[in-house]
Amino acid sequence: GSNPLAIPPRKSSDKNTSHSLTGVRKFTHLPLSPETQKALRECKYKEMTAIQRATIPHAMSGRDVLGAAKTGSGKTLSYVVPSLERLYRMKWGKDDGVGAIFISPTRELAMQIFQEIVKVGGNHTFSVALLIGGKDLEKERNAVNAMNLLCCTPGRLLQHMDETPMFDCTGLQVLVLDEADRILDLGFKETLDAVLANLPKTRQTLLFSATQTKKVSDLARLSLKDPEFLSVHAES
Numbered sequence: 001g002s003n004p005l006a007i008p009p010r011k012s013s014d015k016n017t018s019h020s021l022t023g024v025r026k027f028t029h030l031p032l033s034p035e036t037q038k039a040l041r042e043c044k045y046k047e048m049t050a051i052q053r054a055t056i057p058h059a060m061s062g063r064d065v066l067g068a069a070k071t072g073s074g075k076t077l078s079y080v081v082p083s084l085e086r087l088y089r090m091k092w093g094k095d096d097g098v099g100a101i102f103i104s105p106t107r108e109l110a111m112q113i114f115q116e117i118v119k120v121g122g123n124h125t126f127s128v129a130l131l132i133g134g135k136d137l138e139k140e141r142n143a144v145n146a147m148n149l150l151c152c153t154p155g156r157l158l159q160h161m162d163e164t165p166m167f168d169c170t171g172l173q174v175l176v177l178d179e180a181d182r183i184l185d186l187g188f189k190e191t192l193d194a195v196l197a198n199l200p201k202t203r204q205t206l207l208f209s210a211t212q213t214k215k216v217s218d219l220a221r222l223s224l225k226d227p228e229f230l231s232v233h234a235e236s
């Protein structure tokens with residue numbers, strides 16, 4: 001059948017600066033901050049994976065991205081690196097509040113993203129919070145507005161939006177929806193809709209999924225603006 005995620009190809013005249021970075025294979029050949037380059041070196045990340053090569057140039061140019069690639073293909077760095085670089089370029093600081101939100105379906109996955117951000121973003125001065133159920137809500141409440149990057153499950157994020165006085169994400173620059181297919185399979189569609197309604201419209205959105213489904217394409221239509229659709233089937 002037809003690909004439910006099919007989005008008409010962009011005209012070549014639409015191409016922006018991201019074009020010059022397509023084909024780059026190594027992290028060292030990307031125009032990344034010294035802080036990120038140092039961390040990638042320390043983590044021994046050298047060659048980009050296929051999904052990273054496909055998505056990072058577009059995400060770094062500010063485009064919305066829908067990235068599809070199987071589990072284990074390296075999707076985390078595909079959104080963590082561009083998110084860090086965007087805030088770095090904006091000179092995001094401790095008084096600027098929430099700059100990036102990473103939503104994933106489970107506590108475990110949110111924790112993995114948090115750990116990867118701490119590793120790859122550790123040379124930056126950004127503060128990072130893990131907002132998941134089962135942790136002390138009051139402690140989170142006191143800290144959450146001072147945090148720059150939030151790693152969360154949909155339910156916990158909405159809980160803060162509804163219940164934490166002064167919770168403010170009006171300055172949000174980047175929204176990441178990871179494992180979008182699983183978020184929807186686990187029944188978080190309404191929660192996600194409520195979260196999206198609380199977020200500023202002018203932002204970059206990066207949506208990643210292991211599979212391409214109708215539900216994911218519906219979510220993409222709702223949450224992405226003129227996205228670059230990138231699907232990687234096999235590791236190369």
Ligand code: ADP
Pocket residue numbers: 044045046047048049052069070071072073074075076077
């Ligand atoms: P996915 O989210 O697509 O399932 P992950 O982002 O969790 O995949 O990455 C899977 C594994 O590959 C992780 O252990 C990660 O450290 C490793 N990895 C990711 N990118 C690279 C890279 N460019 N070079 C080497 N290892 C990588």
Ligand code: MG
Pocket residue numbers: 075076178
């Ligand atoms: Mg992942």
